[in-house]
Amino acid sequence: MSRYRHQLPQLQGHTLITDGGLETTLVFHEGLDLPEFAAYTLLESDSGRHILQDYFDRYTGIARHYQRGFVLESVTWRANPDWCARIGHSPEDMHRINREAIEFLQPLRDKYDSPATPYVISGCIGPRHDAYAPELIMSAAEAETYHWPQIKTLAGTDADCVTAMTLTNVNEATGIARAAQKAGIPVVISFTVETDGCLPTGETLDEAITQVDQATGAGPAYYMINCAHPTHFGEQLAASRQRHRIRGLRANASKCSHAELDGCEQLDQGNPQELGQEYQHLLALLPHISVLGGCCGTDHRHIEQICCQSAGLRQVS
Incomplete structure (x- = not known):
């Protein structure tokens, strides 16, 4: 059963870390060919599971060194109906894959979870369409219907929450939040932004968070920013009236725009130490931050530097 579904540690005074760029690490560092950028396909073989185990072990080692809890994010960013179908998986396969992805994380949680260092299991949800190209936008009702099968399946596992990553528009975020409310599982909404700090739409x-909260009765447990560099959104955060709702950061290593990254054939790894310093500056703007990855x-x-540069990671309420 889930341990923290009714009391998420990141809302109860704990600052947790999480992993880095899963798919870019697997493709560019491990040399893997991920169909449609879908890391969940590694669950289909013993060798793939071994790769994922090694991946998570590197991060949990950092968490133990800094005596921090951890958000174990499932490898299901692409495990929604359309992307599964592109890869050749049926709806039944999709449900199985999402269940197995959560089951894969449970031994890690069982091994390291403690009152001082809680390990939260999160079911990762990705956008229906290309995260860098939001030309096709569903209505909130369509988004709720589309994401419901995956969210319902994840809610039936031991996941503590679901986290929707790299969202480009308010409608999809609203639909996902409503589906999670219906399924009875906490939901985290993570938006991506362009170099001007605004959503691709x-x-x-501030506008996006306000609109989703108004449409869902402040349904999301909290919000995050991912898949953008700190220099892209720092100024907006400085003037934000919704900073208290942003509790998580998962920034890119590169300062490039989404369009530039989409066209890159080599990985831009940025500067880990510099990224750690930029996170340290952002902590001053985000007093409620509780998840760093x-x-x-x-x-x-990069995660090592984020922890090192902000060794005074704060316990917040």
């Missing part, structure tokens, strides 16, 4: 972070181009070196 043009809304500011990385996104595209980041790996365990």
Whole structure:
């Protein structure tokens, strides 16, 4: 059964870390060919599971060193109906994959979880369409219907929450939040932004958070920012009136725009130490921050620097 579904540690005074850019690490560092960028396909073989185990072991080692809890994010960012179908998996396969992805994380949680260092299991949800190209936008009702099968399945596992990553628009975020409310599982909404700090659809972070909260009765447990560099959104955060709702950061290593990253054939790993320093500056703007990790181009070196540079990671309420 889930341990923290009714009392998420990241809302109860704990600052947790999480992993970096899973898919970019697997493709560019491990040399893997992930169909449609879907890391969940590694669950289908013993060798793939071994790779994932080694991946998570690197991060849990950092968490133990810094005596921090951890958010174990499932490898299901692509495990929704359309992406599964592109890869050749049926709806039945999709449900099985999501269940197995949570089951894969349970031994890690059982091994390291403690009152001082809680390990939260999160079911990761990705956007229906290309995260860098939001031309096709569903209505909130369509998004709720589309994401419901995956969210319902994850809610039936031992996951403590679901986290929707790399969302580009308010409608999809609203639909996901409503589906999670219906399924009875806490939901985290993580938006991505362009170099101007706004969503790809043009809304500011404040506008997007306000609209989703109004449409869902403040349904999300909290919000995050992912798949953007700190220099892209720092100024917006400085002027934000919704900073208290943002509790998680998973930044890119690169300062490039989404369009530039989409066209890159080599990985831009940025500077881990510099990224750690930028996180330290952001902590001053985000007094309620409680989850720190990385996104595209980041790996365990970046997370190590984030922990090192902000060794005074605060316990917040």
